[in-house]
Amino acid sequence: MQQKSERRSNRDRTDATRADLIAAARQLFTEKSYAETGTPEIVARAGVTRGALYHHFKDKQALFWAVAEQEAEAVAAEIERATPPDAQSPRDALLAGSDAYLDAMRAPGRTRLLLLDGPAVLGRAGMDEIDKRHGNRTLREGLVAAMRSGTMRKLPADALTSLLAAAFDRAALAIDAGESPRDCRAVLAALIDGLFENNRPSSQQPRIRA
Incomplete structure (x- = not known):
């Protein structure tokens, strides 16, 4: 039971990180455009590491x-x-x-x-x-x-x-x-x-x- 709870908790955190990255990227893409937005800005806005970005998305x-x-x-x-x-x-x-x-x-x-x-x-x-x-x-x-x-x-x-x-x-x-x-x-x-x-x-x- 504890293992299931831990897996669920990890999955929730993973889903939350992905959602935060998408939300941050949307904000910046609409504020500045895709071309003018850099990945360092995205991870800073999302409050995650650069490694987290590339864990979820290729680029x-x-x-x-x-x-x-x-x-x-x-x-x-x-x-x-x-x-x-x-x-x-x-x-x-x-x-x-x-x-x-x-x-x-x-x-x-x-x-x-x-x-x-x-x-x-x-x-x-x-x-x-x-x-x-x-x-x-x-x-x-x-x-x-x-x-x-x-x-x-x-x-x-x-x-x-x-x-x-x-x-x-x-x-x-x-x-x-x-x-x-x-x-x-x-x-x-x-x-x-x-x-x-x-x-x-x-x-x-x-x-x-x-």
Whole structure:
């Protein structure tokens, strides 16, 4: 029993150290950018040794990957909370997911981490791998559900997911740069509604949030 308790305690300390490193790195990457942040600053901010950093992560890039993964997971969680299964029509779920994505991306530093530094540090293939596990996964599931319901026109799911996700990312970047969130939401709503245009009554207008 004591050995189990000791193993649990060691694992808890290990998990806590890893979490501290990821949190410290996120703070510094958003404050200064990935390129301007050094590993000595990260370990000092986390309150751990340099050896602890390299015990958990191969290098700074691997630590950035963990930060990006955690941020992408948080975004996907926000989208899933906004689109509970069977609570909305497929169209409304996609619109709610679009709004939730833009809201989630307004967390300080998140747009820069995922949409600017992410592709530069990990490459487009690396970020695509992360996206497929998180945000793009939820989007693809919503699109496939809509097509299976018969309310949305049938299109290649992978290509549709990729191109619509690119529009969402561009909107998040535009909002971060100071463009009108309302305008960006209106355009995304129109894009989504266009996929349902053969099934939507002409009197039903896209929902636009401020």
